[in-house]
Amino acid sequence: MKVKRFEHRSTLPVDLHELWRLHTDPAILVALTPSPLQARILDPGQGVANDSLVVLEVSLGPIRVTWHALHAAVVPGETFTDVALKSPFPFWQHQHQLNAVGPGVSELRDVVWFVPPGPLPRALTTPVVRLLLGWMFTWRHRRTAELLGVRGTTASSRPPLAHQRGCRHPAWETGS
Numbered sequence: 488m489k490v491k492r493f494e495h496r497s498t499l500p501v502d503l504h505e506l507w508r509l510h511t512d513p514a515i516l517v518a519l520t521p522s523p524l525q526a527r528i529l530d531p532g533q534g535v536a537n538d539s540l541v542v543l544e545v546s547l548g549p550i551r552v553t554w555h556a557l558h559a560a561v562v563p564g565e566t567f568t569d570v571a572l573k574s575p576f577p578f579w580q581h582q583h584q585l586n587a588v589g590p591g592v593s594e595l596r597d598v599v600w601f602v603p604p605g606p607l608p609r610a611l612t613t614p615v616v617r618l619l620l621g622w623m624f625t626w627r628h629r630r631t632a633e634l635l636g637v638r639g640t641t642a643s644s645r646p647p648l649a650h651q652r653g654c655r656h657p658a659w660e661t662g663s
Contacts, residue, residue, distance in 0.1 A: 493599045495624035503587040511535040521626045537561045578602040
């Protein structure tokens with residue numbers, strides 16, 4: 488089972504603390520879920536804190552999925568990771584990285600490691616998952632900017648720099 492990697496970045500003209508505050512607001516998960524995917528928090532856990540378990544339900548029409556995500560590796564003001572303990576994916580880890588890149592300018596970076604779900608061959612499901620992740624994170628980053636009252640962000644979904652240099656972790660397939 489090869490783990491895939493997806494990355495999406497945006498540069499926002501906001502203070503890092505403001506961006507962190509928004510991303511750690513208990514209600515933000517619903518606000519950052521694209522409207523076709525209706526999200527409902529069933530249990531907020533202890534918020535964005537190490538070992539906090541968040542339980543949510545995501546639905547697309549009549550299809551409902553319960554998702555259990557454990558927050559880990561929380562470094563206040565910088566990063567946190569969601570590890571799916573229950574989801575449609577055999578493996579899902581989402582790292583949220585926030586960096587100050589200048590006075591009043593921050594970078595929002597999402598890195599997702601995943602194994603595509605389903606009984607279909609991974610060669611078929613991986614491109615579909617990547618397409619959906621690109622759509623979802625583009626939407627999320629635009630929504631983040633909107634909630635912060637910002638217009639005009641720079642965003643990209645691209646392979647990691649290590650892949651561009653040809654480096655690989657033996658267990659991970661980082662290509663497109």
